[in-house]
Amino acid sequence: MNTKTILIFVLAILLLASCASPTPVTIIKTVEVEKLITPVPEPVTNLTKIQIPLGWLNNDEFVALQVAQAKGFYTSQKLDVTLISGGGSTGIDPIFAINGIDDSLRFGVPAALSLVLKAYAQGVDVVAIAAISQYEPGGFIGLLKDGKRATNPCDFKGRVVAMQTEAQWYVDALGAVCDKGPLVSGTDFTVIPAGWTPDCLLSGQCDFYCGWSTNQPFMLEQQGLKEGVDYEMFLASDYLPFYYSDVIVTTQAFIEAHPKMVKAFVAASMQGLQYTLDNPEEAITITSAIPGVTQEHAAWRIPAQNKIATSEDTQLHGVGYINLEKVQEMIDFLFKYGQIPASFKAEEVINNSFLPSP
Known part of the structure; x- marks a missing residue:
């Protein structure tokens, strides 16, 4: 048998073997290679964990923050946010909690700005940086x-x-x-x-x-x-000059040490608030997934809350804005009726500079 004949014989055997194989190795390897080169979104890493003590139960009252969680607004700012029930529901005071030793507790959401003003008047380091609601309900x-x-x-x-x-x-x-x-x-x-x-x-x-x-x-x-x-x-x-509820606060010390984180948290939170205003039905669905929140209650509450989340001020300055003149009126009223020991300037306790541009 000459060399040409041998070569033809070997090729024939290989061809028959490939036809007889039910699962060719070559095809399997090709599929695996395709899987390896399929683009996969890169996960966000190095998130800063922060806990947010609230002024009440973590329910549909705080839908704006829950939306910011669910839609990934905090994650996009490299924040891993946990909402904690507080206020009268648990005994955790958000204003005092942010002044503790836990570095993950540096933002809070007390129920009303009036509580913030009283705390500041008593010497507590607290600064209001945004208001979820423009009125106290x-x-x-x-x-x-x-x-x-x-x-x-x-x-x-x-x-x-x-x-x-x-x-x-x-x-x-x-x-x-x-x-x-x-x-x-x-x-x-x-x-x-x-x-x-x-x-x-x-x-x-x-x-x-x-x-x-x-x-x-x-x-x-x-x-x-x-x-x-x-x-x-x-x-x-x-009857009283009481404005702003569910106010986002931090401390002056934290503002000076971590201004970028303050800006990031406020930006994501206000994005959640605006999304809630623009997409109430989706917001209802998101908050209804929170334990203890029913679809029926959320469907009743979210429209009611959205009505007090905007004002003439927010039309000019964007959501979350706190009017210094209104706050000064509150301070002077509280002092007049003996609710705080001394008056002070609204600028000392209000900082709108971290709010996104309208």
Whole structure:
């Protein structure tokens, strides 16, 4: 057999072998190579972990921050954010928590700017850097029965007022502005502690329940009660210069040490707030995934909260803006009625410089 014949014979054998093989090795290797070269998004690494103590339970009240988490706005700023229930729900005061020894606790969201002003007046290092809501939704709910009304602070006279944690001073300030003469708690009306729900109204244990217009009325409506027919509510902000709720705060010390992180956190948070305003239905879906939040409650609450997240100021300056003149009015009022020991300039406790440009 000559060399040419041998070569043809070998090639024939190889061809038959390849036809007989059910899973050629060459094809497997080709598939694996294709898998290796498929582009894969590079994961974000080196995230800074921060914990955010809130002014209440981590529920749909804080949907803007939850949206910032879910949509990756914090991650894009290289932040790994955890929201922590606080305020009267757990006893964790966001303002004092950010002054502790834990470096991951440097931002907080107390329920109202008035609490921030009181803390600053007492020497606490705290600076408000954004406001999720432009108005304080706190007010007083009363049932319409036996001729009783709930239209203004003068209606407190001779009545029982139920207050949630940390708000005794709040009702005292309201009593002081009754246009029929100042009312004093303990003398002209009785103040009792209350839980998170307006049950005392239904049981007859209280005449007024202090709650937020963006929360507790929903609980009454679940019982079949209708506003204007079975109950009514007046807002404290209709009688007192109380603006801004769910305020984002940090410390001056942290601002000086980590200005880039402050800017990053504010930017992502405000992006979450704006997204909530622009996409309420998606925001409802996101917050409904939080334990304890129902789709029904979120669908009722988010539109109500969105209404107080904007103002003439935000139209000019963007969401989160805090008006220094309004804050000064609050400071002067608190000092006048003995709620703080001394007055001070709003610029000392407000810093809008970290807000994104509108």
